[in-house]
Amino acid sequence: MKQMEPKNYDFSNVKFFTPAQLSQHYGLYTNYIDCYNNVSTNLQSSTIYNYCNSNYSEIRSAEKSKTFCLDSIKLHELYFENLTGNNTRIYGKIENIITNKFGTYSSFLDKFKCIARSMRGWVIFCHDKYSDDYYIYGQDSHDDGVMLCAEPLIVLDVYEHAYMIDYGTNRSLYINVFFENLDYSIVNQRLE
Amino acid sequence: MKQMEPKNYDFSNVKFFTPAQLSQHYGLYTNYIDCYNNVSTNLQSSTIYNYCNSNYSEIRSAEKSKTFCLDSIKLHELYFENLTGNNTRIYGKIENIITNKFGTYSSFLDKFKCIARSMRGWVIFCHDKYSDDYYIYGQDSHDDGVMLCAEPLIVLDVYEHAYMIDYGTNRSLYINVFFENLDYSIVNQRLE
Amino acid sequence: MKQMEPKNYDFSNVKFFTPAQLSQHYGLYTNYIDCYNNVSTNLQSSTIYNYCNSNYSEIRSAEKSKTFCLDSIKLHELYFENLTGNNTRIYGKIENIITNKFGTYSSFLDKFKCIARSMRGWVIFCHDKYSDDYYIYGQDSHDDGVMLCAEPLIVLDVYEHAYMIDYGTNRSLYINVFFENLDYSIVNQRLE
Amino acid sequence: MKQMEPKNYDFSNVKFFTPAQLSQHYGLYTNYIDCYNNVSTNLQSSTIYNYCNSNYSEIRSAEKSKTFCLDSIKLHELYFENLTGNNTRIYGKIENIITNKFGTYSSFLDKFKCIARSMRGWVIFCHDKYSDDYYIYGQDSHDDGVMLCAEPLIVLDVYEHAYMIDYGTNRSLYINVFFENLDYSIVNQRLE
Numbered sequence: 143m144k145q146m147e148p149k150n151y152d153f154s155n156v157k158f159f160t161p162a163q164l165s166q167h168y169g170l171y172t173n174y175i176d177c178y179n180n181v182s183t184n185l186q187s188s189t190i191y192n193y194c195n196s197n198y199s200e201i202r203s204a205e206k207s208k209t210f211c212l213d214s215i216k217l218h219e220l221y222f223e224n225l226t227g228n229n230t231r232i233y234g235k236i237e238n239i240i241t242n243k244f245g246t247y248s249s250f251l252d253k254f255k256c257i258a259r260s261m262r263g264w265v266i267f268c269h270d271k272y273s274d275d276y277y278i279y280g281q282d283s284h285d286d287g288v289m290l291c292a293e294p295l296i297v298l299d300v301y302e303h304a305y306m307i308d309y310g311t312n313r314s315l316y317i318n319v320f321f322e323n324l325d326y327s328i329v330n331q332r333l334e
Numbered sequence: 335m336k337q338m339e340p341k342n343y344d345f346s347n348v349k350f351f352t353p354a355q356l357s358q359h360y361g362l363y364t365n366y367i368d369c370y371n372n373v374s375t376n377l378q379s380s381t382i383y384n385y386c387n388s389n390y391s392e393i394r395s396a397e398k399s400k401t402f403c404l405d406s407i408k409l410h411e412l413y414f415e416n417l418t419g420n421n422t423r424i425y426g427k428i429e430n431i432i433t434n435k436f437g438t439y440s441s442f443l444d445k446f447k448c449i450a451r452s453m454r455g456w457v458i459f460c461h462d463k464y465s466d467d468y469y470i471y472g473q474d475s476h477d478d479g480v481m482l483c484a485e486p487l488i489v490l491d492v493y494e495h496a497y498m499i500d501y502g503t504n505r506s507l508y509i510n511v512f513f514e515n516l517d518y519s520i521v522n523q524r525l526e
Numbered sequence: 527m528k529q530m531e532p533k534n535y536d537f538s539n540v541k542f543f544t545p546a547q548l549s550q551h552y553g554l555y556t557n558y559i560d561c562y563n564n565v566s567t568n569l570q571s572s573t574i575y576n577y578c579n580s581n582y583s584e585i586r587s588a589e590k591s592k593t594f595c596l597d598s599i600k601l602h603e604l605y606f607e608n609l610t611g612n613n614t615r616i617y618g619k620i621e622n623i624i625t626n627k628f629g630t631y632s633s634f635l636d637k638f639k640c641i642a643r644s645m646r647g648w649v650i651f652c653h654d655k656y657s658d659d660y661y662i663y664g665q666d667s668h669d670d671g672v673m674l675c676a677e678p679l680i681v682l683d684v685y686e687h688a689y690m691i692d693y694g695t696n697r698s699l700y701i702n703v704f705f706e707n708l709d710y711s712i713v714n715q716r717l718e
Numbered sequence: 719m720k721q722m723e724p725k726n727y728d729f730s731n732v733k734f735f736t737p738a739q740l741s742q743h744y745g746l747y748t749n750y751i752d753c754y755n756n757v758s759t760n761l762q763s764s765t766i767y768n769y770c771n772s773n774y775s776e777i778r779s780a781e782k783s784k785t786f787c788l789d790s791i792k793l794h795e796l797y798f799e800n801l802t803g804n805n806t807r808i809y810g811k812i813e814n815i816i817t818n819k820f821g822t823y824s825s826f827l828d829k830f831k832c833i834a835r836s837m838r839g840w841v842i843f844c845h846d847k848y849s850d851d852y853y854i855y856g857q858d859s860h861d862d863g864v865m866l867c868a869e870p871l872i873v874l875d876v877y878e879h880a881y882m883i884d885y886g887t888n889r890s891l892y893i894n895v896f897f898e899n900l901d902y903s904i905v906n907q908r909l910e
Contacts, residue, residue, distance in 0.1 A: 191445055194452045208469075213481065216464050260387060288405075291485065302879045306882035389749060389752075392779070403774065585833065641777065644772050644781060655869075663781060674792050675870075678866070
């Protein structure tokens with residue numbers, strides 16, 4: 143496991159978010175990078191593999207945090223990357239996929255937003271490589287409810303930390319604002 | 335979401351497992367198929383999207399079970415598929431990857447087995463498409479601790495239902511027996 | 527935190543369970559005692575409180591396992607204690623409570639058994655001290671879905687390890703057998 | 719299961735919290751009351767017990783949400799009740815318990831605050847009725863990591879929704895501010 147560095151994102155065109163909300167969210171992301179790097183260092187040690195126990199052990203703790211933090215890093219990078227405020231009108235390959243699957247973009251939006259209000263961590267529109275199908279699905283935390291073999295296309299953070307500074311408990315408004323910032327050029331790149 | 339059918343597996347060369355253990359395990363897998371098909375049917379209804387709530391709602395329940403059962407189906411199919419009793423000696427591309435990453439196959443086995451004794455659901459050796467790296471990682475249940483964007487190569491079920499009929503609580507022995515049945519031809523196919 | 531010792535149970539009148547099932551289950555219980563004692567020792571160290579982090583830290587790992595293992599110890603002791611094969615006919619104060627709440631014992635049994643088939647870890651009939659009400663409720667693991675302030679009266683383990691050696695995946699049969707062994711004298715003592 | 723009503727709290731002496739933070743937090747609490755009442759209504763129906771399944775069923779969904787929301791209601795009521803801004807200097811029976819167990823109040827505070835920074839949902843100082851001992855322990859969500867048989871004495875919400883409007887991601891500052899508002903008169907009443 144290599145050491146990681148946080149990536150940088152350009153939020154200059156992101157609408158309806160304050161710098162406080164975005165910068166504090168970004169700060170949490172860097173904490174997950176630190177977590178991953180700490181785990182990575184500890185897993186270099188051979189002694190951590192000397193006591194293997196599913197109730198309580200250092201290796202168990204490291205493995206739990208490895209996946210938790212690595213999932214969180216990936217999800218935050220995918221989220222920040224598709225939150226630019228540019229190219230917010232759907233077009234191209236993603237438009238074809240969504241209209242084939244849901245009939246209309248509006249029907250897709252209704253379902254995505256409903257699922258976003260019904261889960262506690264993340265909402266994702268993905269290609270499932272295993273079944274070669276497309277799904278909207280939700281997670282309750284960074285590592286709880288992840289869809290195995292999914293290739294994320296649209297990624298929305300619905301953790302309270304993503305919106306509470308700007309929107310308080312008004313998650314519905316935050317979800318609407320997300321789609322006013324979602325960059326379909328990035329989403330189409332993920333389909334290549 | 336399409337309806338699914340359970341796949342069939344040939345366990346005739348699998349060693350050190352009784353037909354009772356294997357057939358009851360297979361029966362659980364068919365339950366997950368039923369679950370997925372029920373969820374799939376319920377998600378066809380447009381009324382399920384009328385009430386969206388992260389504390390208690392039909393859509394929440396369907397979404398939770400969709401991922402839980404779909405993850406479980408994928409993991410069980412990958413497990414049954416790589417548990418044949420044939421081609422149990424490591425070779426080919428997977429051998430190169432493992433020796434590059436862990437030095438020796440024996441060192442890989444020590445780490446994999448330790449993690450398998452420290453987690454509560456599944457242990458997986460995977461290619462992480464996101465970071466283009468390889469990891470052994472463990473899950474505590476079908477949907478808890480899944481690594482996002484992972485492409486599973488070696489899949490071991492460590493739920494109690496996978497071994498208790500044959501091995502009681504002796505999970506270490508079960509893990510050893512798994513490697514006496516692991517089909518490296520299947521693992522190499524997953525790398526193509 | 528004091529060191530703990532496993533308690534002993536007399537299973538000599540327990541019907542329809544093999545010694546293998548009961549002794550291996552008891553062995554898992556002693557593992558939770560070991561876990562608790564290890565955590566307890568590590569929490570004596572003052573250095574464990576030097577690094578406090580909710581993504582990855584020794585204190586986090588110790589705290590997670592402390593509650594997991596302590597809950598598991600309590601639940602197993604309550605389960606083994608009420609699984610004697612004696613006094614299996616309902617009577618006394620618990621009978622009054624159940625018939626007041628559910629109309630008939632048979633109606634209670636139907637609901638309890640249904641919930642026992644719908645959860646993944648434990649099913650409990652309890653007095654909720656906070657609301658001064660009675661509930662059947664279920665947990666998905668030792669520490670997931672615990673009812674805060676509950677005083678357990680009837681405790682049934684539905685982890686796969688509780689029945690797979692004797693009943694395979696036939697959980698319904700195991701649940702029936704539990705009630706042929708449930709000691710209502712013990713349950714009534716818990717109401718004093 | 720009876721229908722519930724939200725309780726009212728007097729936050730007029732609470733320091734260093736804005737009305738926005740407190741009122742939005744209170745609003746979330748009323749959502750949990752709604753959840754409980756919905757579950758309660760659905761559990762009146764006898765048809766919900768007709769299909770019992772641990773992968774996907776209405777009874778499973780209702781039972782999961784029953785405990786989640788009931789735990790959340792209890793915890794929020796205990797939290798709001800002990801957050802008054804009055805009687806913030808430790809005294810009485812709780813002082814004796816804490817100094818007996820931790821040596822000094824300062825040592826207790828250090829440990830409590832460290833655990834509060836290491837968990838994801840709640841931190842609680844409780845009397846464990848089962849072992850007749852006292853513990854600081856933490857939960858990762860309303861229903862994950864609850865200590866069975868615990869009688870809560872000091873209850874601190876560390877969900878992001880408890881502090882993000884006022885403190886952003888600065889959880890350490892929020893934890894300090896909690897102790898400047900903790901009402902030891904309420905805590906002592908819980909010991910009676």
